[in-house]
Amino acid sequence: MIAAILSLTLLGAALGIILGVANKFLAVEGNPLVDELTAMMPGSNCGQCGFPGCSGAAAAIADGSAAPTCCPPGGKALATAIAAKLGLTVDLSGMSDDGPKIAVVSEELCIGCCRCSKVCPTDAILGAAKQIHNVFREACTGCSSCIEKCPTEALAMKPVPVTLQHWVMPKPVAA
Amino acid sequence: MSEFLLLLLSTALVNNVVLIKFLGLCPVMGVSKSVDSAFxxxxxxxxxxxxxxxxxxxxxxxxxxxxxxxxxxxxxFILVIAAVVQFTEMFIKKASPGLYQSLGIYLPLITTNCAVLGVALLNVEQKFSLFKSLLYGFGSALGFTIVLLIFAGLRERIALARVPGAFAGSPIAFVTISLLALAFMGFSGLNV
Structure with missing residues (x-):
């Protein structure tokens, strides 16, 4: 018992140290700009931009092959933030964005088929087979991957509802 | 000497890890779309x-x-395999970013490649010496690489051929690899 615990602990620690040292010696200096842009993206890797995940989109934006507006879940807020960071001017007119949205299940239409929860990149949809699904508002990034999967059109993108727990004081208008 | 050579030959061809033992099928099906990434x-x-x-x-x-x-x-064994794979991933990322890109998700998935764990466990079962274990591992991996390369070559040709709609994609790949397995059955006549 004690031999088992000790030997596995020692083995794990030794492998961890070896990997840690290797990580130092084999570190690859990435483009710091790409890392910063990746941190700004929604991070759910939903793939709507057509790039392999958010880091792929960040790399494409950094080298100029993609527009800052390529991220649908990020919306206008993300496009403006990226443009400000890169010193670009962006054309926001093409983005139909009226503020952040999340997916909402209408309970009278949901048949509990689980198709939406399988595609959700952030596991924000809960529910079992033949049980009405629901969306965790904290986990939903608004990527709308689930909308087209719904056979009964029970899912829709709605503006984030304001509840007592989520209300914040509006920013004061500049004089 | 000939004993070691025979061990290498028998693990690579006669008891091929993919086609005879059916271990490690996921990467064979997943990374065999082009010869370069298969290599x-x-x-x-x-x-x-x-x-x-x-x-x-x-x-x-x-x-x-x-x-x-x-x-x-x-x-x-799984702990060690995971550490070795992590190390390999760091090494490839440093040494060859292009290869790192083309392998993608399949590189960390070597951890769950049952051929790796299978070879380690078969070594224990057969009570090999250290050198023989290394040779057995290398031979199995050689067999894996040979099958992966042949299969990738075949799939590159299939991509250009006219496949009936019902067979296009994965079905024709499975039919092809079963024919390849039949072909490798021929090596069992080597009697090593």
């Missing part, structure tokens, strides 16, 4: 299997068996 995957897996075979032999003979901890074998 890279083969090299990475060869490196991992050989290193993991040696490391797991040392752990089993110098740590688990003296302490009577044979029941921890699978756990420790």
């Amino acid at each position: 890279g995957m083969g090299l990475a897996t060869t490196f991992v299997i050989t290193l993991a075979a040696g490391a797991s032999w040392m752990l089993d003979n110098w740590m688990l068996q003296p302490l009577g901890l044979g029941y921890l074998r699978i756990l420790t």
Whole structure:
């Protein structure tokens, strides 16, 4: 018992140290700009931009092959933030964005088929087979991957509802 | 000497790890779309299997068996394999970013390639010496790479051929690999 615990602990620690040292010696200096842009993206890797995940989109934006507006879940807020960071001017007119949205299940239409929860990149949809699904508002990034999967059109993108727990004081208008 | 050569030949061809033992089918189906990435995957897996075979032999003979901890074998082997794969990933990322891009998700998935764990466990079962374990691991990995390369070559040709709609994609790939397995059955006549 004690031999088992000790030997596995020692083995794990030794492998961890070896990997840690290797990580130092084999570190690859990435483009710091790409890392910063990746941190700004929604991070759910939903793939709507057509790039392999958010880091792929960040790399494409950094080298100029993609527009800052390529991220649908990020919306206008993300496009403006990226443009400000890169010193670009962006054309926001093409983005139909009226503020952040999340997916909402209408309970009278949901048949509990689980198709939406399988595609959700952030596991924000809960529910079992033949049980009405629901969306965790904290986990939903608004990527709308689930909308087209719904056979009964029970899912829709709605503006984030304001509840007592989520209300914040509006920013004061500049004089 | 001839004994070692025969061991290498029999693990690579006669008892091929993919087509006869049916281990490690996921990367064979997943990374065989182009010969280039198949070659890279083969090299990475060869490196991992050989290193993991040696490391797991040392752990089993110098740590688990003296302490009577044979029941921890699978756990420790997976730990070692995961560490070796992590190391390989760092190394490839440093040495060849292009290969790192083309292997993508399949590189960390070498951890769950059952050929790696299978070879390590078969080594223990057959009570090989350290050198023979390394050779067995290398031979198995060689067989894996050969099959991966042949299959990738076949799939590149199939991509250009006119396949009936019902067979397009994965079905024709499975039909092809079963024919390849039949072809490898011919090596069982080698009698090594």
